[in-house]
Amino acid sequence: MRRASRLIVALDVKDAGTALRLAKECRAVADAVKVGWPLTLSAGPQMISRLAAEADVICDFKIADIPPISATITAAAFALGAKGVICHGFAGEDSVRACVEAARGDVFVVTEMSHPGGQQFTAPIAEDLAKIAVKAGASGIVAPATRPERVKRLRAIVGDLVILSPGAGAQGGSPGDAIAAGADYVIVGRAITESPDPAKAARGIADEIRAAAKR
């Protein structure tokens, strides 16, 4: 995955035309796009292949099943053209390892989730989930831009693994603070996709990231 702007755009939209338009508009600034269940279920899995022709695609399927099923989902995402997948750590080290073994690219493990409810169950076990990511050989983790101090703490656990940080913008986090806390990439969805000028919004966030990286 390119590491230039350090911005990943979450394409949580419902139709193919909008997703492709956003991917094209943000192509010059974003390092990758992220596709989850909203777009996959409404526009179909082939959407991943269509987007893969425009950009690096991370499939955010939050895979959390028994190892053989997690492996099958992972393999299917890469066969469609994904460059990375996101799985949950709470399914256990064997399930994360199954994703890693089935992957033809990056596997990122969700640790502490960015929304308020993420503090209920994921926060208390986030450090163990980060250790699972390291032990299972994952490429990186997902850590909350809404709580930069947690990104910093999780960075201390994962060493040089890649940290993707969602929660900036619509969820209240700051892209610059997440980067300053140790994130490699910031994931931003609605602050870009719901903006009247998505490319301009993406450029503004990339500027914030660049300034924070120099801090």
Ligand code: NUP
């Ligand atoms: O903890 C997480 N929080 C989160 O928001 C893990 C995630 N994968 N995400 C995803 O990041 C979420 O599914 C959405 O696609 C994106 C954030 O979108 P937005 O709040 O910037 O619109």
